[in-house]
Amino acid sequence: MKNKLFKRLLLTFILFVSVLTVWGCNKPGKKVDDFPEYVSNLDSYKLSGKLYSMFPTGTKESLITVYYQKPDNYRVELDNSTNGDKQIILKNTEGVYILVPSLNKSFKIKSGWPINSSYPYLLQSISKDFVNDEDKVITEDDKNINVEMDVKMFENAAPSKQKVVFSKGSKLPTEVQVFDEKQNLVSRFVFLNFEENVKLEDDLFQKDPTMTSSVEIYSQLEYVRVNTYPTYYPINTELKEEKTIREGTIKTVIMNYHGDVAYTIVEEFVFKNELEKIDYVDGDIYVTGDSVAVVNSNNITFVSGGIEYYIASNNLSILEMARMGNSLLNTDEK
Numbered sequence: 001m002k003n004k005l006f007k008r009l010l011l012t013f014i015l016f017v018s019v020l021t022v023w024g025c026n027k028p029g030k031k032v033d034d035f036p037e038y039v040s041n042l043d044s045y046k047l048s049g050k051l052y053s054m055f056p057t058g059t060k061e062s063l064i065t066v067y068y069q070k071p072d073n074y075r076v077e078l079d080n081s082t083n084g085d086k087q088i089i090l091k092n093t094e095g096v097y098i099l100v101p102s103l104n105k106s107f108k109i110k111s112g113w114p115i116n117s118s119y120p121y122l123l124q125s126i127s128k129d130f131v132n133d134e135d136k137v138i139t140e141d142d143k144n145i146n147v148e149m150d151v152k153m154f155e156n157a158a159p160s161k162q163k164v165v166f167s168k169g170s171k172l173p174t175e176v177q178v179f180d181e182k183q184n185l186v187s188r189f190v191f192l193n194f195e196e197n198v199k200l201e202d203d204l205f206q207k208d209p210t211m212t213s214s215v216e217i218y219s220q221l222e223y224v225r226v227n228t229y230p231t232y233y234p235i236n237t238e239l240k241e242e243k244t245i246r247e248g249t250i251k252t253v254i255m256n257y258h259g260d261v262a263y264t265i266v267e268e269f270v271f272k273n274e275l276e277k278i279d280y281v282d283g284d285i286y287v288t289g290d291s292v293a294v295v296n297s298n299n300i301t302f303v304s305g306g307i308e309y310y311i312a313s314n315n316l317s318i319l320e321m322a323r324m325g326n327s328l329l330n331t332d333e334k
Contacts, residue, residue: 032138032145032166039127044069046195049121051078052188053289056232057327060289064121064189073205074114076121080290083305086218087292089113089285092205098285098292099207100303101214102221104273106207107301109294110282117284118151118162120176120189126164143168153178153186154318155284156297160186180319211276223306225269227253232327234316236260263313263321270308288322300325 048065060082067075076089088099091113098107119125129149130136136149145166153160158181165175176189203209229239237259245252251269256262281301283294293302299312300321309328311321 032147035166035171036127036131038171039123042068042070042123043197044200045123046193046198046200047121047123047191048193049189049191051121051287052190053287053326054185054187055289055323055326060326062287062290064287066121067200067204068122068124069200069205074122075205075210078287078290078292082290083221083223085221085290085305086214087303088210088214089292090205090207090210092207094207096285097207098294099211099214101211101218102272103270103277103303103306104211104215104219104275105270105277105279105303106211107279107281107294109285110280111284113285117154117157117286118178119285119287120162120178120187121287123172126173126176129162130164140168144174151178153180154286154295157318186319219272225251225306228267228307228328229255230265230324230327233257233324234259234261234263234320237263261313261315263311263316263324265324266310266312268308268310270303270306286318286322289326293322293325295322304328 045068046066048063051062051064053060053062063079065077065079072091072093074089074091078087078089080086085102088101090097090099096109096111096113098109100106114122114125115128118129129151130147133149136147139146145168147164147166148161149164151160151162160181161179161183163177163179164173165177166172167174172191172194174191177185178187180186237257239255240258241256243254245254249271253267255265255267257264281294283296283301286293286295286300288300288302291302291304293300295318298314299310300318301308301310302325303309309325311325313321316324
């Protein structure tokens with residue numbers, strides 16, 4: 001009798017442990033727990049995806065292609081679907097650069113990119129956020145596993161969230177959604193193609209060869225440069241002063257806005273340089289719509305359509321300045 005009771009208890013215990021084991025293996029997020037380890041073991045990769053940037057004036061989309069080579073070489077190509085232009089972010093042992101081949105111009109940036117903030121198009125960045133956020137929320141539905149975690153879109157940005165979507169059974173995300181501090185959707189990056197451990201030539205990550213080959217292709221673009229004005233801006237503000245400065249072929253327009261808040265917009269008409277022009281700047285990198293911007297605590301700089309824009313304010317957030325910058329009309333939209 002005692003032996004039968006013991007066997008029953010033992011069988012019940014084994015079944016209980018088995019149920020716990022199966023339940024633990026199937027908990028939401030168990031299938032994505034190895035994502036950081038998978039990323040850290042990659043020697044190289046190439047991925048591409050569509051970036052959809054949401055603004056009050058509409059959505060802009062760009063094709064992003066990323067090349068990574070261990071331990072710390074990055075190349076991010078941003079192809080503008082509006083005018084066919086391209087801008088490139090490079091990181092190698094010499095530093096961090098933004099290249100604008102159509103103008104034979106580059107920015108060398110004193111920056112901790114890409115470890116200082118969150119970038120939805122970089123696997124290393126997503127992995128870092130995954131590991132660092134101990135309070136991330138993992139849920140699942142019929143098709144996907146969703147990971148919600150804290151992010152920082154750029155240095156000095158307000159706290160925000162991102163949702164990383166993994167298709168069940170996949171090692172990699174299929175989509176990353178980024179939200180601002182008010183839970184408004186700011187951008188979606190949708191993964192299209194991925195190749196792991198691909199052979200990449202060293203020149204792919206070097207500035208001079210990259211600029212030389214890209215200038216040959218993109219310097220043929222023609223821009224019709226005209227003064228542009230924001231169609232999205234803070235309420236109760238208006239243009240108080242506009243000043244135009246001309247030095248040779250360079251035209252600079254300075255616009256000062258006042259009201260409940262104050263801000264300045266500077267537009268410099270930039271033309272192709274015979275010799276590459278390099279600007280040395282500090283700041284973080286933020287892809288804003290169809291341009292790569294350099295952002296600081298109170299200003300944002302980006303190049304679009306042959307015009308270099310500088311927006312500064314001590315009253316507005318960087319994200320609000322980015323929204324304003326993307327509302328500037330180009331000649332095709334006028």
